[in-house]
Amino acid sequence: xxxxxxxxxxxxxxxxxxxxxxxxxxxxxxxxxxxxxxxxxxxxxxxxxxxxxxxxxxxxxxxxxxxxxxxxxxxxxxxxxxxxxxxxxxxxxxxxxxxxxxxxxxxxxxxxxxxxxxxxxxxxxxxxxxxxxxxxxxxxxxxxxxxxxxxxxxxxxxxx
Amino acid sequence: xxxxxxxxxxxxxxxxxxxxxxxxxxxxxxxxxxxxxxxxxxxxxxxxxxxxxxxxxxxxxxxxxxxxxxxxxxxxxxxxxxxxxxxxxxxxxxxxxxxxxxxxxxxxxxxxxxxxxxxxxxxxxxxxxxxxxxxxxxxxxxxxxxxxxxxxxxxxxxxxxxxxxxxxxxxxxxxxxxxxxxxxxxxxxxxxxxxxxxxxxxxxxxxxxxxxxxxxxxxxxxxxxxxxxxxxxxxxxxxxxxxxxxxxxxxxxxxxxxxxxxxxxxxxxxxxxxxxxxxxxxxxxxxxxxxxxxxxxxxxxxxxxxxxxxxxxxxxxxxxxxxxxxxxxxxxxxxxxxxxxxxxxxxxxxx
Numbered sequence: 001x002x003x004x005x006x007x008x009x010x011x012x013x014x015x016x017x018x019x020x021x022x023x024x025x026x027x028x029x030x031x032x033x034x035x036x037x038x039x040x041x042x043x044x045x046x047x048x049x050x051x052x053x054x055x056x057x058x059x060x061x062x063x064x065x066x067x068x069x070x071x072x073x074x075x076x077x078x079x080x081x082x083x084x085x086x087x088x089x090x091x092x093x094x095x096x097x098x099x100x101x102x103x104x105x106x107x108x109x110x111x112x113x114x115x116x117x118x119x120x121x122x123x124x125x126x127x128x129x130x131x132x133x134x135x136x137x138x139x140x141x142x143x144x145x146x147x148x149x150x151x152x153x154x155x156x157x158x159x160x
Numbered sequence: 161x162x163x164x165x166x167x168x169x170x171x172x173x174x175x176x177x178x179x180x181x182x183x184x185x186x187x188x189x190x191x192x193x194x195x196x197x198x199x200x201x202x203x204x205x206x207x208x209x210x211x212x213x214x215x216x217x218x219x220x221x222x223x224x225x226x227x228x229x230x231x232x233x234x235x236x237x238x239x240x241x242x243x244x245x246x247x248x249x250x251x252x253x254x255x256x257x258x259x260x261x262x263x264x265x266x267x268x269x270x271x272x273x274x275x276x277x278x279x280x281x282x283x284x285x286x287x288x289x290x291x292x293x294x295x296x297x298x299x300x301x302x303x304x305x306x307x308x309x310x311x312x313x314x315x316x317x318x319x320x321x322x323x324x325x326x327x328x329x330x331x332x333x334x335x336x337x338x339x340x341x342x343x344x345x346x347x348x349x350x351x352x353x354x355x356x357x358x359x360x361x362x363x364x365x366x367x368x369x370x371x372x373x374x375x376x377x378x379x380x381x382x383x384x385x386x387x388x389x390x391x392x393x394x395x396x397x398x399x400x401x402x403x404x405x406x407x408x409x410x411x412x413x414x415x416x417x418x419x420x421x422x423x424x425x426x427x428x429x430x431x432x433x434x435x436x437x438x439x440x441x442x443x444x445x446x447x448x449x450x451x452x453x454x455x456x457x458x459x460x461x462x463x464x465x466x467x468x469x470x471x472x473x474x475x476x477x478x479x480x481x482x483x484x485x486x487x488x489x490x491x492x493x494x495x496x497x498x499x500x501x502x503x504x505x506x507x508x509x510x511x
Binding site: 001006009010012013014016017020021023024027028032033035036039042043045046047049050051052054057058061062064065068069072079082083086087089090091093094097138142145146149150152153156157 | 204207208211212213216217220223224228238242245246249252253256297298302305306309310312313316317319320323324327351352355356358359362363365366369377380381384385388389391392420423424427430431433434
């Protein structure tokens with residue numbers, strides 16, 4: 001078996017484990033609490049508005065927006081890690097049909113693996129770190145995945 | 161039955177089951193649930209106008225329940241389908257797993273059991289709630305889902321260990337045959353069609369995150385803020401904001417659904433290209449089902465996205481696309497059931 005295939009299959013399975021472990025941790029310790037916080041903040045915004053305390057209502061609305069921003073990204077990390085992991089394993093099984101030199105295939109596989117790990121990581125960091133670095137990581141990761149996948153598609157087409 | 165066949169059969173069954181559940185959900189639950197949520201939000205606005213805080217809390221408790229109902233059903237669909245995908249992938253790597261046949265079969269059965277119980281647990285979360293639960297926020301159905309998820313993680317970790325053992329020479333002798341990869345028409349069309357679908361889905365995802373994601377988030381806050389101000393000051397009709405909020409929720413949902421479904425169908429097509437040797441169908445029927453599968457895989461996400469422009473007509477066409485994928489998948493499953501097991505007997509595996 002080629003190095004590229006090994007990298008994709010091992011990397012994909014490891015990434016699937018990571019994605020599932022993150023999902024389990026999230027379901028046990030974060031999700032219910034986050035949903036309660038989100039619902040509570042929106043209710044508070046309406047209740048304070050009913051009491052005509054608009055500054056408190058607006059503060060609660062801001063809290064709702066912040067919590068939802070984090071919630072959406074945390075769920076996306078779980079689904080994208082596992083989804084990309086499955087793609088890596090699937091491509092790994094057929095990677096010898098990608099009609100490029102072995103060295104090029106290894107580079108494409110490396111780009112796919114790094115991109116698949118880094119893209120959701122960047123999204124996760126958006127909830128933890130301020131500034132442009134997390135978004136830059138997400139953009140670099142997704143660009144690596146798309147570029148490598150486009151090359152893979154070209155490789156499959158050439159093999160025919 | 162060998163581990164590979166357990167995983168192929170169980171995997172396709174889980175995918176077909178998950179998709180059927182998704183189609184039933186889309187037709188009978190999704191829009192009705194959205195209408196109920198909209199009506200409850202209107203009630204909350206009316207109670208806000210009447211300055212009735214207790215009724216507002218009751219409205220939002222119901223909205224929360226409604227959203228949980230919807231969310232757990234979406235998660236049931238996604239987790240059942242994804243568990244099926246992972247089962248198919250594990251079937252493909254079985255020849256590389258350096259463990260005994262007995263262990264591999266046990267792992268396969270555990271994976272299928274976990275892949276079935278995980279979505280079942282998620283589905284029950286809304287109905288079981290916190291009844292008899294010893295925890296403040298996690299109910300028994302969540303515990304079932306979490307335990308099933310843990311089983312899946314353990315199985316994948318052990319499979320990964322098995323592959324490591326294989327490559328380290330610990331157990332070189334394989335009792336399972338490698339899946340043959342004949343360069344057939346079916347394999348080629350599924351592989352290239354699947355890769356193109358995944359690429360289209362990625363490109364759309366990039367478009368969505370670049371131009372829609374942040375705009376949607378800002379719009380949601382702005383709409384809610386306008387809704388509250390309009391109700392308190394009575395300067396404009398807050399129901400316009402409620403309608404805007406519903407429109408935004410629908411726009412967000414269809415765009416995300418289009419992105420995720422086209423990628424999932426792409427991965428499915430790639431996976432099915434590998435399991436063709438397990439499918440006992442005539443070449444003519446095999447081609448027909450593959451064309452139906454790929455056509456449905458494109459129709460569903462495209463028309464889900466067009467729901468914003470064409471309304472329920474597009475939704476109906478999207479449902480037909482989903483049905484095409486399900487029917488072709490069941491036909492392929494029938495092909496797997498018909499498979500004589502020649503591959504396993506030829507390699508001496510236990511049937």
